[in-house]
Structures are given as C-alpha cells and as structure tokens.
Amino acid sequence: MKFGIVVFPGSNCDADCHHVATNLLGCEADYIWHQEKDLKGADAVILPGGFAYGDYLRAGALARFSPVMESVAAFAREGGAVLGICNGFQVLLEAGLLPGAMQINRGLRYVCADVHMRVENDATPFTSLYPKGSVVTMPIGHMEGNYTAPPETLDALEREGRVVFRYCDPDGRVVDSANPNGASRGIAGICNAQGNVVGLMPHPDRCSEGILGNAAGIKMFESAVAAMAAR
Amino acid sequence: MRVEVRVYPKAGVLDPQGKAIASALSRLGHRAVRDVRAGKVFFIDVDGSDPKAVEADARRMAEELLANTVIEGFDVRVLGAGTDLV
Amino acid sequence: MRVEVRVYPKAGVLDPQGKAIASALSRLGHRAVRDVRAGKVFFIDVDGSDPKAVEADARRMAEELLANTVIEGFDVRVLGAGTDLV
Amino acid sequence: MPVITEEQIQEHNLSEDEYARILEILGREPNLVELGIFSAMWSEHCSYKSSRVHLKKFPTTGPRVLQGPGENAGVVDIGDGLAVAFKMESHNHPSFIEPYQGAATGVGGILRDIFTMGARPMASLNSLRFGRIDAPRMKHLVDGVVRGIAGYGNCIGIPTLGGETTFHRGYDENILVNVMNLGIVRSDRIFLGRAEGVGNPIVYVGSKTGRDGIHGATMASEEFAADEANQKRPTVQVGDPFTEKLLMEACLELFETDAVVGIQDMGAAGLTSSSFEMAGRAGSGVEIDLSKVPVRETGMTPYEIMLSESQERMLLVARRDRLEQALAIFHKWELDAVEIGRVTDSGRVVLFFEGRIVADLPAAPLADRAPMYDRPRAAAPAPETPRWREEDEPSDYGDVLRRLLASPNVAEKSWIWRQYDHMVQTNTVERPGGDAAVLRVKGTKKGIAMKSDVNPFFCQADPYRGGAIAVAEAARSVACVGARPLAITDCLNFGNPEKPEVMAQFEAAVRGISDACRALDVPVVSGNVSFYNETAGRAIPPTPTVGMVGLLDDVSRHVRLPFRRAGDRIALLGTTHDELGASEFLRTVRGRDEGPCPEVDLAAERRLVDLLVALAAKGLLASAHDVSDGGLAVALAECAMQGGVGAEIALDSEIRPSSFLFGESTGRALVSFAPENEAAIGAAAESGGVPCGIVGTVGGGRLKMAVRGRTATVVVDEDLASLTKLWRGAFVHAIESADVL
C-alpha cells in the first residue's frame, strides 16, 4: 500500500501525513511535488493541510492550477482514492473535484480546537472503519472552514448521502453551538458522487497516536489501507 | 493600462464578514448603516492599449482565478493608465 | 443610499497577496500582467438622502474601521440607491 | 564628496563622541552611506552598547552548550545526535505602531534566526504585555497582535504552544511583544553566520528590497515622544509568511547539501548588519555590488538598499563550486536568488553601485570598536516594607478568589491560543493551558518543555529578585511537567538606559538572572535587549522575560496540570511566607501597586526542581502545578477547573490567611497523586530537603479551603462549575466587547 502526498508551496502537513502513513502504519509514502504529474504509483493520494500559496486570494485558489492537479483529477476520475485534509479539502473545492466553496469562519477568526463530528457515511475508502452514526473527536485549525454551496447542491449532497462528517455535540446532536465555523448544515466533510474523493476540515493526521492525547484519526488512514487491500 | 476587478458575494450568499462589519459599525455609532457587503478589489496593470481587449482579458482573469463563481460575482472596469490611488 | 469604500495597500507598502496573484496570472498565460494590487471593497447601504453627508459618514467608517490607515489608503464613492451588483 | 553636517549626525542618532570615533577609525569623513551604516551598526539595537558590559555576567557555558550567545540563536545538545536551537526577540515598537504587522514580522524574524542555524523551527511562545484593557487603542492592539502572531505562525506551519499575557497600566503606551522559537537540528549540522573562503560567492535570497523599515533599528533604539508613534509610521514593514515558508524550506533543503559556508538572516539593519557581521565573525572581507540586489521599487539608492528592513531575506555564502546547486534549490522554490558579491581577505566591506564604490569600511571595527557604555546607575531604592495591616484582611475570601479568577491576568487565555495553530507538526504533547508546553521529539523517546516567564511587578518592586524569580519560576514550570531545565534565552525589556534609575534596574535584573542561572545550573545561550520602552518619560515596569527550555528523557512520563481522579491526595511543596507584596491580590482586589517583592531562596528552588523531576520520572504524580499569580487559592482552583473535579483542602497556618491563600511566595508547587504513593513522595521530599505538606483530597463538585489560623478558621467554599464559567469567560468578555475585526 502506497500513499502519495502532494506538496504545494505552502503545504504544512505533508510531513505529518507522511509520518502517519510510514511510521505509524508501516505503509509506503511518497511526496509528490506540485510541479510533477507522475503520481508515482500511489494507491491513494492525500492533499495535506497547510497554506498552499499562503492561502493568498482564497484558500486553495492558486494551488488548483498546479500541474499535479490534472493528474489528481484523472486519478479521481478512474476511481482512485483521494483525501483532502483542511487546506487539501479547500483545494479540492477550488479545483471542482468536490462541490461547494469555503468562506471565512463566521467568527472571523482562525480556530484551533477539538471538535466532535458524527460519521454520516461509512462507505467511503477513508471512513469504513468508523461505525455510521458514531461520534469522532478531531482537532481543527483553519480560518476558512465555513462550507457553503447553493441550496440545490446541499440538497443533492444530503440526498445522495455525500455528507461524510457533520459537526455535533459530544452526544452526536447536530446543534449550532457545536458548529465551529458556521458551515452550512454543520458539514465538516463531504465526498464526490462516486465516493472515492473525500474532503474534510478536521485533521485526522493530528490525532493518530496516543502520545498526542487522541488516536481517533488513525482509522481514516487504516480505512484506506483496508480499502486498498480489498481491491 | 490599469483595470479594476471587483469581486463580491453573490446575492443570497451569506456574507459573514459583511455582517460582522455592519454590526461593528453600528456599535461604533453609525446607526444609519443597514447592510454591508464585503468584497475584494484588484487593480491590475497590464501591457496593452485596446480597452476592449484589456477588459476581455480581465474578465477571463476574474473567471479563472479572481472570483470563485460558485459564491462570488464580479465586474470589470478599465481605468486607463496612471489612475491614481492614494 | 449605497456607498462604495475601496481599501488598498498604500504605495510602497509590500502587498504579498497582489504579488502572488500577479505571478499566478502570469503562470496562467496572462503575460501582459505587470502588477496587481489587492484590496477590499465594501458596499454599504445607509439610511440617508444627502450624498455629501453619506460620503462624509463613509469616510469616517473607513478611518475608524474599514481601513488600517497605517498601511492602507481608501476612497469613497456614493453610488445612489439600488445600484446593482451581479 | 558631500560633507556630513551636524544635522545629519544627529538625525542618525550618533553622539559627538561616536562621530569622533568614526573619524578615528576611518581616518577620514564618512560619506552618507557609510554614516548610515555606522548609525545602524552602532544603534542600541545592533550594538548592545548600553547592555554589553552587564550581559558579560551571564553564565553562558555548560557541557551541553554547543553555541552560546553571539550567533543567530543558541544551541544546546539533547542527545541522540540532536540539538535544540532557540532564541527570543522583541518587536515592541513596531507592534505598538501597527499591531498586526509588527507582531507578524516579529514572528518572521525569530523564525529566520532559528532556521539560519540549520534547525527546523518546531514551536513558538509569545510573551505579551498590554496596558489596561480600557486604555486607548488597547483592544485594537491586543486583537492585532494576536492576529498577527496567528497570521504569520499559522501560515508558515509552526505551532505556537504557549506564552504569557499580562495587563497593567505600566504598558498603556508601550506594549511588549516578545516571541521565542525553538528548532531542532542535527548536532553535527549547525550552520553559522560566517563569510569564509576567499572568492566564495555571496548570495542574496528571498523577497525583493523595498523602502520598508528604513531606520527600524534606530527606531527600536529611541523612546516615543508623545504621539510620535504617528510620525514614524512610514517605516512599517509588512510580513509575507508564504515567502518565508518557501525561504525556510529552501534553506533546510540546501543545508542537506554541502553547498553552504555561512548564512545569516537580514533582520534589523538588513543588509548592513548581515554583511558586516558575517565578515566580522570570519575575520574576512566582502565585496558587494548593490546594483545586483533585487529591488521592489524604482530609484532606490545605495543608502536605502543598505538600510532597508524588508522582511524574508537572507544572505549566504556558498561554496564557489556549488553555487549552481544552491541557486537551483532556491529557484525550485520560486525564490529570487542572486549572486551579489564575493568573500575577500581584505578585512573590509566594499560596496559598489553602478560601477562606483559607494562605501569602503573596515569590517571588524564596526563591531569590535562599537561604543560600549557603562552608563550611570542610580542607587537601588531601599526595599519597601510591607504595608499590610490586620484591617486589610478580606471578610469574604471566596469573593476574593472569584475576583482573582476574573482578572484578565489570571483568567483563562484560550481566546488567544485558540487563534494559534498549536498542533501542526504533530508533536504537541502538552497544549497551551498547562505550566509548560511539551513537544515530543520524533524518532526518540524524548520530550522538550518550554516556558516563558517573568513577573514584572516583582521586578518593579525589586529588579534583582524579580530577575532571579523569573528564572526560578520558569524552571519550576518546566519541572512541573517533569522536564529538567536545560538552558534559557531571554528578552530584556526596559526603559531608557540613559536614565540612571532604568540602568540600575537593568543591572540588578541581569545580576538576578545570572545568580539564578548559576544556582539552577542553566546557562544563558541567547537573548535580546529592548531598551527605550518609554513614552513621554514614563518607562515600562522592568520586564526581563526568560524563556526556559527543559528536557524529558521519556516524554510519556510528562505530568499535566489538571487534577485527575477523585480520591487523589494533594500536597503543597515548598514554604509559604507571610508575603502579600506585589501580589495579584494586592493589585487587583485592593488596588495597591506596592511591594515588597517576595523572597527567593535559590537553593530551595533547586531542591524543588530536582524533586519534581525525580517524582515525574518515577511516575508518582497525577498532576503538578506551580504556585504563582494569585497564590495557592488560584493554583488549586486552576488544577480543579481544568480537571473538572473539585477539591478540599484544610491546613493550619501560623501566618495570616490572606497570605496563605493569595500570597505569591516563590518556590512552591501543588501536586496530586494516588494515595498509595503518599509515603514514597513524602520520603523523596524529605530526603530532597523540600517541605511537603499533605493538604487535602481531590473530589466532588466544590472547591473548599479551610485555613485554621491562631484565632479563627477561614473558609472558602465555592461551586466549581461557576468558578470555571467565570474564569473561562472573563477574558473573552473583556476583549470581545471591543469593536475589532
């Protein structure tokens, strides 16, 4: 099993994802510089967190033009598993690989904190090991995580079961007070129609080992390993 | 030539920044403020002398990059060379 | 009435965002782009009918809140009511 | 050649004597470019002319010290072939003028100091001092500074793990923004700022040079006249964290090769200080063609190019035969990188512009012969005598506790650190909110602890003790998480050194820090001095910030602050004296800004640190917290509130209850542990010579304290949930009522 981790100028969590893939899961992982088009035989591609191009203009807006994104799009079209974490999610939105857009958090501030999410879709290659309906705690760290889309798009996402994670309270109730950024319908993560491209604002890479106080995130990566093994 | 591109939230799209500014202004005593919409403006200096061509070019820039057309609208205005900004 | 406030980096002040946008545009093939300055624009709806007063008011808003006058300049334009944004 | 006028000399902040020294060094008159260079190099900020005499007192060596003061950052060995590089910097004046950009560029500057050493920056701390929250512009300043630190640090992907935030009217017109960063480097791959190897190319890397910040270094060396802040505005520098990220990654990639001979960031006084320092340290010379420097604006003069403080720039010397490789790495990262000169053996810095020589100066004398002043010092004021009387004793101790928890100095600061990414890089073991931040070192079992500390009110009352206590408190905080203190950096913030009272404070604080460092065996490996924090003749309280770094051999043994389990026993380590001077209680609740400063017993501090480290290593502790601002009552409340579990303590006291509960005697910590560990802990304390009193038990939903005095028993009995709500909400409430965006 091999992960490909895309590195944009300004990616910050590339090494964090690499650490999880290699040191914690014992998988192979390669960095893919944004100027490259070769995904190096990766079984799954991760777009890591950070501030690609400084998040100047809009988060993800400049990164989507990197040459690697054509390859990522082609990989996704063929059913390849793609995970966008935080800034990676923002890039996927800007690139049109996932629908919708991000706006600045409703508090107009960066928020770094733990949040709870309810697992809404356990059929993606990154969520199969989380029981549907269970509550997962993960950290967020972002300024633009206020997910927005036209109402038709939101309805379609709901109808097609493409909302993957939703912010909730510790008991799994989707309430406004548990929504850290104002995201429409509490959406923390979504997937594409085929379910192979997943984006989420919280950081599974930041909660994948006990020494960090939380290992809930490792299951996202383990799910990918399981999905690849089952292919 | 200099061209100005304004980008702003589409009607109907929630504008968290505009909303916060409106309430801050009203707290500061500007009680006549009814609504604020917050957008971005870009002043772009381009080589070129044909205002039509420059404008068309700027529209492409806006569509491709400057605006996220899922939630933002934009408009373009050719200002001519050397239009002064303070 | 609607008034427009544009806020932009003062001349000589580094504009990292404008710089990044300019080089992105040029990478995208807009080779005629020489320089970009990135600012903000606010569309403010205010109760009031005297353009002079509305403008003066908007200037105060810019000074107090909308612009960081240490590094940003601004200008104000009264648009009249119902000026359309896309 | 134009003749330098008296006016120009004054404008450049050079004294008559200093100008005479320039004439003597050169044997001729300088031209304007040269005058600018002398002025920048001999500014207080760059030359340390008022502080050097005193800084020599610091202990700076030790078996683990790989690099002491003098380079971009200090470096300390942590074993496993690794070392930590760290330093603290101030950006006080710029942050007062433009808080967002001032704080942001402060972060950018300290990061460059770390990665020029070859280290990857791992964690930042920020030590902030603000005026009263209701003072003019203060909320704007708080908001801007916090946003600026967040904006820069988050973007570049370096976590901000902790800090301090104090409010006091002494900072109404001069806020302090001190930022510390720590990086990890292989101990055999440390890079220094030296221009070595005749003929080697000098390479300029990073952002283009603009007119920003010209005279920044001299600005940091002057006090503000009232409202002068406004006039000085055009020098504001804007940070570009994205470019710095590229610069950092490119440099770290380059350090993996053997292409680099020496490297130095362009900080204060930009190209001037970097070129002169690199040549001076190596005893070499350099030739630079200023026409080759990438510029952002048209018509820039050699004077402007040399003195610009544009951010995100580096100067490096590459091996001649590896220049192409070095340039290729920078170009991969889309950075400007240009050969602008070469190393010579002339001992001179020669600057060309458009084919002409525009400056020709000896390199070493600018540093070696920089003025050094042993400025006059006032006699130390007589220590204050306690002015506490029995009738000042509170009638409702619970009310005092509530008011302390709601004071902005004690209230929870999560409003601040939630805006800082404190988890990126996935090393954060102890997040902000504890005594010291803890990060793990990947690939080892080790952990690093970091804490910045100083109590300016103690320093105001007694700068010697205040300085010593800053070191002791930082060491204690680090020991509370189980780490052994390794070394410190510092940032010494004071008023105008030309005033004898200020100079006396400075000298005493440095002596206090030195004595404490010797007693605790922690060398000073880097630091920074910020003078002229003074407006219209009013100086800030002396604020010598100490940044302590500690090492945990086994990071899994780190100890946290919150109480963990109902039934655990609580012990108070150390001795409580009848001291209320300079306490938060006296200041906030009684409105009395007076001393004396508490006593400090450095030998006892050492014993306490040793004990805490030993108990943690043995895994005997459930929690530990150092007792500081607000005293024992606040410390107990913090452990309970963070743990979400109440506590009950009862003790006998010979001293007045207010001192016991709210006094800020030094050398104390509050620990909790499973009842079966009580004997082992008691024995360890006894043999370690640390007084250890078992005072109570964890459990329940209330916070109960009973102090049995000679005549009566004083009781505090509060609902924990409502205390927690108060403590968590007070800061947000104070700040968010502001009209800030």
Ligand SMILES: Nc1ncnc2c1ncn2[C@@H]1O[C@H](COP(=O)(O)OP(=O)(O)O)[C@@H](O)[C@H]1O
């Ligand atoms: N500006 C800040 N940035 C990040 N963390 C902060 C800041 N100010 C305070 N903190 C955190 O709040 C906690 C309490 O700080 P403080 O009251 O100074 O602790 P102590 O009294 O133990 O020295 C610490 O964990 C500290 O790191």
Ligand SMILES: [Mg+2]
């Ligand atoms: Mg403290």
